[in-house]
Amino acid sequence: MNEPTQPSGVDKSSITPDKLAQAAAIANRMKTEINKAFIGQEQVVEQILLALFAAGHVLIEGVPGLGKTLLVRALAKTFDGSFARIQFTPDLMPSDVTGHAMYDLKSDQFRIRKGPVFTNLLLADEINRAPAKTQAALLECMQEAQVTIEGQAMPLPPPFMTLATQNPIEQEGTYPLPEAQLDRFLLKIVIGYPTEQDEKTMITAVTSGQIGDTLNVSAVNAIIKPATISTVQQIVSSLLVDGRVSEYAVRIARKTREWPGIAMGAGPRGGLALIRAARAKALLAGRDFVTPDDIKDVALPALRHRISLAPELEIEGHKPDDILGSLLEKVEAPRK
């Protein structure tokens, strides 16, 4: 049980210290590049990268105007990837996301018209504004990494990552994501307002020489190709996780199910998410093994959308982060 675990089919010897160092350097350079355009949100950038390297999807929560689109564009630019944005509205249909078959009069045949989902980074803006049918179509794509149109399965170009956004206010006329679907997001990232100094720097950097509302990501350099991301993802998935560290992750996930104040705790997918995100975190730290600290660091974004608070705590204005914080204070760190 206490032996380090590795995913099957990955050869440990394939991760040489050089490769690891290279992957860590790439990750950190991407972080630096994105921070050039998306100023004052280092933690958010790091969490986005964790999700990207762990091949997961993220749910971003924040009020409008915090630069979510800018963040995604900057991220896409760092690896020269494609980027698409869908504004979710109540009348958005599943085919508007995935694509559809249309009859071509010239060739007298049905032609597949691919939807915006065929991209590397998909920004699903205000995902809770579209009805469940459309949400389900997107979440299907996220899970399977492929789209089926007219019975034809088409894989999405790797790396594929969805960044869905939600507005914490204005709940009128929305379709909140069901718990089962929230579970499919690896991390839920909360974007807050930047500090005053950061906001000043950001305004100067983003508006200089800009006409109108267009976003300035010219400062961001493309440093790798999309294929490299897949390689890094593979390296991340093969990082060492000691048995005691997995036990720690499981202990945290299980504790959420019995913790007073949590009506519904995280499922086993919560524990998986902890390990996956912690692996990516270890890579950013340049380590080839995961420590309990990595697990603890990613616990909030990995679990905050997987728990439901008891109604009385919600009424009193407690946030999942507060409850998880006190829970982490009580979960014993790994034993010898």
Add this chain to the structure above:
Amino acid sequence: MQIDKVTVAIRPRDSWEAVDLGLRMNQHWWKAIYAPWLIVTLAISAALFYLCWEMQMLWLYVLLFWWFKPLYSRIPLYVLSRTVFGQQLRTLDSLRAVPSLFMAAPLWRLLFMRLSFIRSFDMPVVLLEGLKGKERRERMQVLHRNSASTAAWLTVSFFLFQLLVYFTFLLLIVMFIPQDVDVKQSQILFPFTADVPLLWRISGILAFTLSIVLLEPYYIAAGFALYLNRRTLLEGWDIEIAFHRMIDRLRHSGSIISSLLLPLCMTITIGLAGMTASPAHASQAAPTATEAKQTIKTILQSAEFNAKEKREYYRQKNPRKNDKTNDSDFLRWFAGVGQYLAVVFKAILIILVIMLLVWLGINHARWSGWLRGMRPAPKLAAPTKLFGLDIRPESLPTDIAAQALKLWQAGNARQALSLLYRGALSRLAAHEHITLKESYTEGDCLRVVTRVVSQDTRQYFTRLTTAWQHIAYAKRTPEFADGEALCRQFAAHFEVAT
């Protein structure tokens, strides 16, 4: 002052009845009182508001308007003092009197009067009687004797009532604020600070001003009525008025002689009363003690001191006997239970007291230390285990570094590093009093430790933590030399000189 022209029913009243009369007076003459009052106070209020607005200190308005209340309270008092004695005042007349009223008493008196609990009662003495210095003090002493407590309670009641009216106005405004506008409780209670939205601050000031403008004349009138009542009691105004009425009646009945005689009788009666009360003065000779006693006895036996009055009231006959006969079985049973419970509670109380004494006796050392204030603060209990590692000092060898080095050289790298890491935490927990929780990971420990140790120790502990993490979670043994160095340097950072 012409008592015969007084327009209210003058008779000795109970203090609170007098207050009630004051309130009625204000209601009755509201036009004459409120017209000049509103003109002056609203003008002052506007001026003050402008001043404080310019100074960007709206809270100052509240203080100033409240502080100068005795100044403009003189207007209702002036109007009342004239109207009560039959003088018809027009608004213009009252306004003309304002400058002289404002100058009537020195401004510095405001400072004292503002904090007085019997302001409404004292104001007529200061303003209407025009006494000064010692005379006024003596006069006030006499007047206060019977009415000061009522006057003080009147002030308290009006203060509370004013608060009530103020909050009522505010809440009325709150009801019109849309629900999604976030109004904090503290802002509702005191909306005059700079962090409160401007509109809300102005609403607060409006509510404050209105509550004062509306209630102050009532307060002044109540105090004035209390003052009138006190003087009625002291000076027998009611008797004087009765005599005046008799004179009028007789005058109208046409008997010139009697109308002339009556005032004469009044004078003689009062004069004779004075003479009979002091016969010694008449004879101009000092009476002996026996004579004086005799005189006193005679006077005490006179009709004035022996008036008998028959009053009737109801009283229960033989209450004790009735109680017993009326007691139902239930009441007797209930009384029995009560007595039983009393005994039980008494016993419990005695046991508790004994237990407390025993506890105090056992913990004598502790509380005597507290009492002397000499006892050092109890040490924080250092954790005994961390990550399942036993970090109690007694669980560790005396010479950790030597033991670890021995283990390291024998090839037991994991045990050696575990011992070093345990040793370091144990030493830090014991000597630096750092609190290490069960949930702390290596990273958490590092953060806590770096706050309390020196730069060198910090570097050493970081290296040790990294080495420990590698061996614990990656099964990776550090270089032999690195491990040896960690063992050898341990003593320099964590060993205590013995």
